[in-house]
Amino acid sequence: MSRLIVVSNRVAAPRDPAAGSAGGLAMALSAALRKYDGLWFGWSGETVETFTPEAKFEDRAGVTVALVDLEAQDVEEYYNGYANKTLWPLFHHRVDLTAYERSYGEGYERTNARFAEVLAPLLRPDDLIWIHDYHMIPLARDLRRLGVKNRIGFFLHTPWPARQLLVTLPHHRRLVESMFDYDLIGFHTREWLDLFRDYVASEPSVNGKLLPNDAVEAFGRTVQTGVFPIGIDVDAFLAARNSTFGARTYDRMAASAAFRSMIVGVDRLDYSKGLEERLLGYEQFLEDNPDMRGEVFLLQVTPISRDEVDTYQDIRARLDALAGRVNGEYADMDWQPVRYINRTYRRDQLAGIYRAARVGLVTPLRDGMNLVAKEYIAAQNPDDPGVLVLSRFAGAAEQMGEALLVNPFSREELSDAIKRALTMPLSERKRKWECLMQVVRDTDVGIWRDDFVASLTAVVKPAA
Structure with a gap:
């Protein structure tokens, strides 16, 4: 051989x-x-x-x-x-x-x-x-x-x-x-x-x-x-999701949400990931939907990468400022609209985080595939799944048409998609998840x- x-x-x-x-x-x-x-x-x-x-x-x-x-x-x-x-x-x-x-x-x-x-x-x-x-x-x-x-x-x-x-x-x-x-x-x-x-x-x-x-x-x-x-390695990811550590992370995030709906984004720090555009779209959502302020929050997990390259130092500074601006404008004494974190989590921890999120935001400006989209779907509870909002410019969009496909350059389109995802009926969420989960299984690594x-x-x- x-x-x-x-x-x-x-x-x-x-x-x-x-x-x-x-x-x-x-x-x-x-x-x-x-x-x-x-x-x-x-x-x-x-x-x-x-x-x-x-x-x-x-x-x-x-x-x-x-x-x-x-x-x-x-x-x-x-x-x-x-x-x-x-x-x-x-x-x-x-x-x-x-x-x-x-x-x-x-x-x-x-x-x-x-x-x-x-x-x-x-x-x-x-x-x-x-x-x-x-x-x-x-x-x-x-x-x-x-x-x-x-x-x-x-x-x-x-x-x-x-x-x-x-x-x-x-x-x-x-x-x-x-x-x-x-x-x-x-x-x-x-x-x-x-x-x-x-x-x-x-x-x-x-x-x-x-x-x-x-x-x-x-x-x-x-x-x-x-x-x-x-x-993704579907079986391994499901095992991580169901592990003791994965379940513990889910419980921790569910408790942390305090009856609010969590929106999650997980991306390496890179200008291709559309992180600034995502925060601007979320800011637009808060502006457009005052009745939903205090009811949702965005957890953005962004490990630092290539920090020896000037371009990446610049985007980090801009994201720090943008997250601070959104929180300064909209936060209340018991609510912070953006939790912006620059650290790396294990796969089983991420599985627990994804499972606790009502919406997954995967909105790169250009991406070869983007496996976060597939991980988010695999992590969901089949009886009460979250909704994937996916950039049409990610390679995954070619396969995952049942996601809410968006133009990440349009903050209004992102705002509308976030609202639709948060208000989507359970029956539609389950139908979309079943179709997307089949794609995830059919394209196993x-x-x-x-x-x-x-x-x-x-x-x-x-x-x-």
Whole structure:
């Protein structure tokens, strides 16, 4: 049986799966690696003065992990620079925040070549290689240059940008050309795949062709593409929801609500998540519905991320000010309309929080999928479920049409959706939840993982 080699910027294989804090993706990939006797390769998170092309090996709960240290310049240019200041904002349609600096691109190319240099000697001829996300787009090209002929798949966890935006990236053609060294490229949604295909077919410098069954041809090569919507580990999440700690968190939140309706948002601090727009929409709701003031509150859980990047420092300051303004304007002696928290909670705690919330607000401005939407649905009480308000610009909206779909740029639309969610009859809430829960089960992360691996295995490679 072939080994599965998972490659990502950071290795998420949990040291102790029983701890309950590992994400569903990490758990699913770890299970696959144990099944296929595989290897998880990536950056260690550590820096060294001089790069050495050697991997450090660990065993994490039965998963073999291979880690490589990077130089500080690599981290600054490849990770903080090109990945998070160039590709991330561009792929989320924020050209105004995109930094086009030559040194970032050079560091990105250099670091991916270093990853390839360390990974190539670890490979066996029949290994399946699965590379994840925008940090490592050129890695297949660099592996091919070192003589690697294995099947290599790539999955993008973010949106793919519209062609008119992608062409603002210097050397955009070179980036896309490197993707044609993969055998399979996967996207969350049909929309992201179609945007990729549009670039290949419409960009004059590429002059590619669209082939049957979602194959594309350009640069003298053909690559298979496909839609693979990711999901959550449903059974594990339900177990977390029903655990002692999950139940205790639910009881705590229900008591804290004090007979008020809780609205919840859980998002990493990022401009793509629409957090400012969400608070403005909630403020509009309070303005529009004076009779509901004191009857509801918004719990916004926002762990800090990438705080070494100026843009993230700026948004944190703006959110602090906005939450304070809403509370200053509307709070009473026994009621605070916004509870804004910058900390991380375990999966079982989040399950309890979601279950206690009458409304789940998932309103990113642009998102590859957004698994909070699926976690919120899975956490609900089937006999008295809450209502999901979901941005139409999240990848999850393509599957979860029974949610209340909103334009997060419109504060009036957000306000109206919050009111509708809070006043929705039980029969309608139950009908919507049943439909959405079926979607959650049908897109379980294990199904996503197995579908991608099966599709990569089935790719017919051209004769050498």
